Each structure stands twice: as C-alpha cells, then as structure tokens.
Amino acid sequence: MNKLAGDSVFPEPKSQLTGVKAALQYTGIPPSWLDKRPKLPSRNWLVFLGVTCTIASYYIYDRRKCKEVRNEYVDKVKHLAEIPLRSLDYPRKVTVYGSKWPADEDYDRSMKYFRKYVKPILVAAAVDYEMINGRRHGDLARRIADDIKRRRRLDLGLDQVSVVLPHNSLEDQRRRQLEGGIVIVGRSTFKEFMFGLKKGWSESVEVVDREERLSRELENDGKFDEIEPESNVVSDGPDLDGEPIPTTSRLPPSMPIEALTPPHLRGQARSPTKQSDQSAIPESMNTPPASIPPLPPILLIHFMDHIGFTQIPHMIWEFFNQRHKVRSGAEAAYRLIMGATRPFNTPPAEVLEQLTAEAQLPAESDPSQPHFSEPSLADLDFDKDVEAYYKKSYVRDFASEIAKAREEYYEKLPARLETARALARGTREPTKEEVNHPPPTEVELRAERMKKELRWRADEEGWDIIRPGKPVAWDERFRDVLKLFVDPPAETTANQPKEEETK
Secondary structure, three states: OOOOOOOOOOOOOOOOOOOHOOOOOOOOOOOHHHHOOOOOOHHHHHHHHHHHHHHHHHHHHHOOOOOOHHHHHHHHHHHHHOOOOOOOOOOOEEEEEEOOOOOOOOOOOHHHHHHHOOHHHHHHOOOEEEEEOOOOHHHHHHHHHHHHHHHHHHHHHHOOOOEEEOOOHHHHHHHHHHHHHHHEHHHHHHHHHHHHHHHHHHHHOOOOOOOHHHHHHHHHOOOOOOOOOOHOOOOOOOOOOOOOOOOOOOOOOOOOOOHHHOHHHHHOOOOHHHHHHHHOHHHHHHHOOOOOOOOOOOOEEEEOOOOOHHHHHHHHHOOOOOHHHHHHHHHHHHHHHHOOOOOOOOOHHHHHHHHHHOOOOOOOOOOOOOOOOOOOOOHHOHHHHHHHHHHHHHHHHHHHHEEEEHHHHHHHHHHHOOOOOHHHHHOOOOOOOHHHHHOOHHHHHHHHHHHHHHHHHHHHHHHHHHHOOOOOOOOOHHHHOOOEEOOOOOOOOOOOOOOOOOO
C-alpha cells in the first residue's frame, strides 16, 4: 500500500518478549545480546582452546596420578605407624645426606627432592629422619670424615661423652643407627659420602684446625711483606742513626732455640703443640684400623637437576611427568621401610684397581667432556649417566674461575695494603671517600685473605671429588661392611597396579 503525502507514519509494533528475554529486558543487558544467535568460534579461537585444554588436561591427569601413586604406597606402610612403642623406645631414624648440584645456586635442591617424593612415605610409616646437606662442594665429605674421626677418638678413649642419659648410651645410639639407615640423594652426594667415609677411616685421629694449618702455610709466602724504599737502607755498621724503627730486614738473624737451650734439654725444646699431640696419641692408636665396624645400610636415590638453556625440553617434560618421580621416590622409601638388604656389589680388588685407573680423566683431555670407561664398576657406577647432564660451561670453567678470582685479588692486594698502612701510620690524610667509607685495616685484610683462601681451597678440593670422570673413592675394608636396601623378596611387580599409559 502506497503512503500518501501528509499521512502520518506510525512505527510498527514490536513483538512481545517472552520467557527469559522478558525477564532480562530490565536488567540493562543490551537487547542485541538477547537476540544474538550462537555460532562456532573462529579458527584462531578453536586453536587456542584446543591447545589450552590439552595442556590443562595433561597437567590435571599427571597430578591425579601422582596422588594415586602416593596414596597407594601410603596404604602399604601406614599400618606400621600404628604399632605402639614402649615408654623408653625410640622410633626408627634414618640419616639423609644431600649435596649441591653443580651449577645450581640452590644448594638445597636435593633435599627438596627428598621432602617432596620420599618423605611422605617415611612419615606415613612413622620413620624419623635427620637431614644433612652440604652448601658447597666438599662440605659433606669433610663433615662425614670429621664425624668418623670423632667416633674413633671415642672408641680409643681419647674423648669422653659429655652427657649419658639412661637408655641412651653410646652403644644404644649406634644400635639405633644400624637399625635405621642412610639415604643418599644423587651421584654427587654418593661421591662425597664415599670420599668422606674413606678419609675418616684412613687418616689419623688428630684434631686438625684447618684455619690454623692454613695460617701456617700462608705465614711466610710474602704477600703481606712490606717493601722498603732504598733511601731508608743504611750501611752495615754499628751506627744506626736515622733509622726510626728496626724492621725485620735489618735485625740480625735470631739464633735457633736449640742453640740457647742446655744440651740435656734440647730434645724437649720443640713445638709444644706437636709434642703434646705425639705424647697424647700413641702410634698404635693413630694408625687406621685394619677392619671397619658395621655401618647402617644405604639407600641410593636417583636424582637429576636440569640446569641450562639447552636442557629446557627436559624441564618441560618433567613438569608434565611428575608421576614418574613420585613412583621412583615412593619405591625407594618402601625399600628402606621394609628393610631388605644385600651386600655392596663391586668387582674384585685386582679388577677394581685396573678399572679405576682406566676411568681416570686424562690430563690432556677436555674436562668439560665426561670420560666413561666401558667396563662397569657395579654399584660404584650408581647414577653415573647424570654426569653427562652437568652444565658444560660450569664443568669447563670451574677451576679457571677460581684461579682468575685468586689472581685478581692478589693484584689489588698491594695497593689496599699500602692504603691501610699509610692511614694507620698517619703518613697521609684520608680522602673524603675514605672518611665516609673507611677502607679495611691490615688486620681485616689478613682475615679477609684467610677467609677467601679457605673457600677457594675447599671449593677446589670439593670439585675434585665430584667432577665428571673422577671415580668413586673405595677401600677394600668396605667390601664386607657396606649394604644396600633392595626390594623385598616377596614383592612382585605383577601384583602392583600398573600406571595407565598416556596417549
């Protein structure tokens, strides 16, 4: 129908809303949203949603499996925690050793692995634990060696137990240690443990202060000697006028102590410390024992820490496959709880000596490339493959960086010494910067040098213990003493629920 001019135009009536649209029309929602028809997302949205849902589903699946595996082993051992103890009994206790992974600034990484994957099963079985961790390379080896020497001194009667509580004598403590066990996390920890074990049972029992020994070595190296100008040198003669202070270089050499001692006392005029040590510890007590007393069984736990840009794919894979670590840690804890052991497996002494010589890293080869011999050293090869995953730059540059730091420090030391001595003697006025920030004195410089040398030498010694290609320390006295935790004889893999394979 045609509209005539002048006719009024009326809007067509709107269709009445019903249902949900009628209820939502007064809520402020735009009407276009109520009339919008759903449609499939775009291609980009489909890709995004597909990838996101796949990653989230895989993560959720992995964490659910982790929980199932942990609960499975907790159910196996939780009945042991319900066994009552007598009033004077102690729970079973194990000692956990961990060390710093090369190139990882977090020295506690191995202990975090233990707490996350192994500890829950031990706690479920009411097994107590003590964690001992090394902050730097070699710390654990030195501590183990010192503990063994302390034990030897107690056995020889050179030291006495300070406090003895009822039902907690030294024999009771050692019996509980044998009933407990030792947990070693990772290859580097295993190397440090064996090195400290051999060192503790092979060296003398004398108490050696490392700082005092190092101070004697550094005493006459000339780093803190004062270089005197030629203008202050006087002619040889009785006249010493013009020389303010008699320095060491101008004093006549002192006579030895023996020359000033009567002939019948010359044999006693030696170092009192050395003489007291020799008289306190007879030679028969100071020699290594022919045999070693029983040691607690050892639980070896596989541990790997990926460090470096090239190992990012391994990190991503491990993030979505935590269930393998959970099962490995739970199985290791289960072996310790059940207590089945076997002797330490090593080749005969002659074969072991030959294989160890072949496994030594050649001096002319690149230290960044691990050297592995073809023959197997049995249990001494525990976790040997992880050495190939050490950060290559760290392995290559560790020794050179210490040498470079030491060289730079000693290059700057003479100028710092000159400043400290000039300010101490008042030969010049301090600058404004020196007034606001006083430079270290000579005493502080000597203490600083001692601290640095202790750290550098300890790091060099520790790295030499764990470096790739260095064989594990071994002593034939360990052959009939060391034992390892193994799977219980009645355990069969057929009865254990298998993990569902991922697609």
